Amino acid sequence: MAVTKGHGNPNWNRDETILALETYFALGGKNPNSKDPVIIALSNTLRALPYHGEAARKPTFRNPDGAAFKVQNLRSRETGKGLSNVSRMDREIWDELGANPVEVTRLASLIRAGIASELGLEAPSPDEAEDVEFYEGRLLTQKHMRRERSPGLRKALLKKLEGVGLECQMCGDTHSNLPPEFRAAAFEAHHVVPIASVGAGVTKLSDVALLCAVCHRVLHRMISLQRRWIGVEEARALVKAPANSIF
Numbered sequence: 001m002a003v004t005k006g007h008g009n010p011n012w013n014r015d016e017t018i019l020a021l022e023t024y025f026a027l028g029g030k031n032p033n034s035k036d037p038v039i040i041a042l043s044n045t046l047r048a049l050p051y052h053g054e055a056a057r058k059p060t061f062r063n064p065d066g067a068a069f070k071v072q073n074l075r076s077r078e079t080g081k082g083l084s085n086v087s088r089m090d091r092e093i094w095d096e097l098g099a100n101p102v103e104v105t106r107l108a109s110l111i112r113a114g115i116a117s118e119l120g121l122e123a124p125s126p127d128e129a130e131d132v133e134f135y136e137g138r139l140l141t142q143k144h145m146r147r148e149r150s151p152g153l154r155k156a157l158l159k160k161l162e163g164v165g166l167e168c169q170m171c172g173d174t175h176s177n178l179p180p181e182f183r184a185a186a187f188e189a190h191h192v193v194p195i196a197s198v199g200a201g202v203t204k205l206s207d208v209a210l211l212c213a214v215c216h217r218v219l220h221r222m223i224s225l226q227r228r229w230i231g232v233e234e235a236r237a238l239v240k241a242p243a244n245s246i247f
Contacts, residue, residue: 015137132224
């Protein structure tokens with residue numbers, strides 16, 4: 001197998017490593033070759049991911065040699081043979097998903113669908129996902145947050161609720177201590193539909209909940225750390241539970 005010439009490229013992230021693991025399973029344990037159509041398809045998919053900016057334009061970025069090299073890393077994780085420079089991400093993804101190829105296929109399909117729905121959009125900034133990444137990976141985390149941050153969606157939600165009063169649906173705080181002209185700034189829209197179920201359609205008001213900024217951040221952190229979707233009601237119960245029983 002050719003040695004990769006992709007030095008200087010960004011580190012592989014969760015999305016990319018899941019796609020590589022799917023390819024490893026598709027190869028049936030066979031040693032990857034950069035000329036294999038499955039490896040070439042993986043390379044093309046990786047280069048289509050929308051968040052690497054200028055790096056993705058380089059010919060060395062996730063090229064077939066680099067894609068084959070990554071799949072070989074994952075193979076060595078299972079077999080204990082071959083390459084010894086397996087990354088932390090390789091180990092984490094293998095330990096989490098190496099025994100579950102069906103789930104890997106499901107996640108990879110979601111990522112590819114996310115790529116298709118993001119085509120033509122401006123690449124998100126590196127910090128768009130802030131310091132959380134959901135189980136389904138960075139691309140769908142960014143898509144989730146982009147929808148939540150739609151100014152029109154938040155404005156419509158606030159208008160809908162202004163008659164009954166603004167209240168966080170997780171902690172119940174109304175922020176009534178704030179002057180009326182500042183109160184709305186304490187609240188954000190949270191997309192309540194599980195990230196794996198989000199399609200390409202328009203987000204409806206029934207798809208979002210009103211949360212204060214603190215609870216919104218806490219809920220995202222819960223989803224990230226527990227590696228599963230958590231609804232507002234469950235989050236409310238978790239917040240009230242003893243600290244040592246949450247995780």
